[in-house]
Amino acid sequence: MAYQLYRNTTLGNTLQETLDELIQFGQITPQLALKVLVHFDRTMNNSLAQKVKNRLTFKAGKLNTYRFCDNVWTFLLSDVEFRDVSELCKGETVKIVACDGKAVPPTKDD
Amino acid sequence: MAANQALVSKLYRGVIEDVINGVREAFLDEGIDEAVLLELKQNWENKLQSSKAIDPVTDPAETSLQSKLQQTGQQASSTAPANNSTPQQAATTAKQPAAAAQTPVTTPNAATGAATTAAAAAPATTTVRTVPVQITVPPQAGVAGHTAAKSITVHVPAHALQGGAAGAQLQTILSSPAVTAALSLPVEMATTVLQQHINNALQSTAARSQSRTDNGGVTQLDGPGDSSDDDDDVEDDDDDDVEEEDDHDDEEIDADNEENADEEPLNSEDDVTDDDPSVLFETDNVVVCQYDKITRSRNRWKFHLKDGIMNINGRDYVFQKANGDAEW
Numbered sequence: 001m002a003y004q005l006y007r008n009t010t011l012g013n014t015l016q017e018t019l020d021e022l023i024q025f026g027q028i029t030p031q032l033a034l035k036v037l038v039h040f041d042r043t044m045n046n047s048l049a050q051k052v053k054n055r056l057t058f059k060a061g062k063l064n065t066y067r068f069c070d071n072v073w074t075f076l077l078s079d080v081e082f083r084d085v086s087e088l089c090k091g092e093t094v095k096i097v098a099c100d101g102k103a104v105p106p107t108k109d110d
Numbered sequence: 111m112a113a114n115q116a117l118v119s120k121l122y123r124g125v126i127e128d129v130i131n132g133v134r135e136a137f138l139d140e141g142i143d144e145a146v147l148l149e150l151k152q153n154w155e156n157k158l159q160s161s162k163a164i165d166p167v168t169d170p171a172e173t174s175l176q177s178k179l180q181q182t183g184q185q186a187s188s189t190a191p192a193n194n195s196t197p198q199q200a201a202t203t204a205k206q207p208a209a210a211a212q213t214p215v216t217t218p219n220a221a222t223g224a225a226t227t228a229a230a231a232a233p234a235t236t237t238v239r240t241v242p243v244q245i246t247v248p249p250q251a252g253v254a255g256h257t258a259a260k261s262i263t264v265h266v267p268a269h270a271l272q273g274g275a276a277g278a279q280l281q282t283i284l285s286s287p288a289v290t291a292a293l294s295l296p297v298e299m300a301t302t303v304l305q306q307h308i309n310n311a312l313q314s315t316a317a318r319s320q321s322r323t324d325n326g327g328v329t330q331l332d333g334p335g336d337s338s339d340d341d342d343d344v345e346d347d348d349d350d351d352v353e354e355e356d357d358h359d360d361e362e363i364d365a366d367n368e369e370n371a372d373e374e375p376l377n378s379e380d381d382v383t384d385d386d387p388s389v390l391f392e393t394d395n396v397v398v399c400q401y402d403k404i405t406r407s408r409n410r411w412k413f414h415l416k417d418g419i420m421n422i423n424g425r426d427y428v429f430q431k432a433n434g435d436a437e438w
Contacts, residue, residue, distance in 0.1 A: 005400075009396075009398055009426075010161055011126075011419075014158050015129075015154055018157060027149070028137075031140075032137065040129050047124060047128070049417055052121065052428050054430055056429050057432065059436075062438075063436035063437060082420070089423070090422075091422045092395075095394065098413075099400050100400065100401065101401050101416050
């Protein structure tokens, strides 16, 4: 089982909503939906590790809060600037949730 | 980050394809039809596009279906309360696929169960909003030449899909023998026949319900006849101030117009997509990633992150690595 971290993204949330609708209509079972989500976790982790190549830097005006619990860092920054080579985007408040990149997530054979 | 956007789109498409292909086997193991898998994929892609986090890239073959599904998809957030009765029927339908003895009962249940409904809309007298309703007919062993599930799309006035009396009407309409026979016809003919049948049935019931309210004999308080200022002794705690202003109006047409005004703002809240840039910027800017190293020196923090997805100001970005600085 890879990190379930990416379920709270646009892609992950839309998938969960779609699965919930199908369950509501009785077209799939909750167990199947769970299998789909687990597969999504694996695919997402693999894709991000292999298919994405770009780097960016960011600078924040202020770090408002930091939290480290269960090996997960959560930061709240304000007035952040993200820079990707030549391009720039800004955010007033940004929340960063980061799991340990070096740890091997607990694996479970389905 | 325009180049990044193209990357993101491509990545998302790749992930969707991978997931769908990977779970296809799981779907088949559970005995779920491939059509459901395709529905999953299409709904997923539609929601992605309507979220405006990435640029849409659509296959030409899917665009016609997508435009219909988008319309219902945008109103899908309010379908949960209205769908409470129908999913239970659909659940029983899914468990008993090709039982020939239950063919007449199964088909209308599947029709109502598979219908995607819209939010409450104006009654039929003024602006009629029709909603495309997709009726998926499961394969029936007893019917010749009908081996695969087929989808029929009919346009149903939105008020007919409301819960309560109006929703029961739709079920009755779809349960009639004429409908059952029609569903066994080829798709195009079935669509036309069903559409006419629904239109006729709803017009007659709408006329009936209006005359009922005029008489004031047995007053129907919901559905097309819903108007809180019809009777003085009927008190509705959910009244908006707008309705109190219109207390002088006893005409039903005016009441319906006023309901339009009430329901327009209500309906507009159901819209999931945000075109207004000022509202768009209210999104919670989130970065989901993994950390390589987090360091701190006094109050200076340094972040070394990797494999992340960001949603900033409503738009999605991805990165392989990200380095950052902040002061606490």
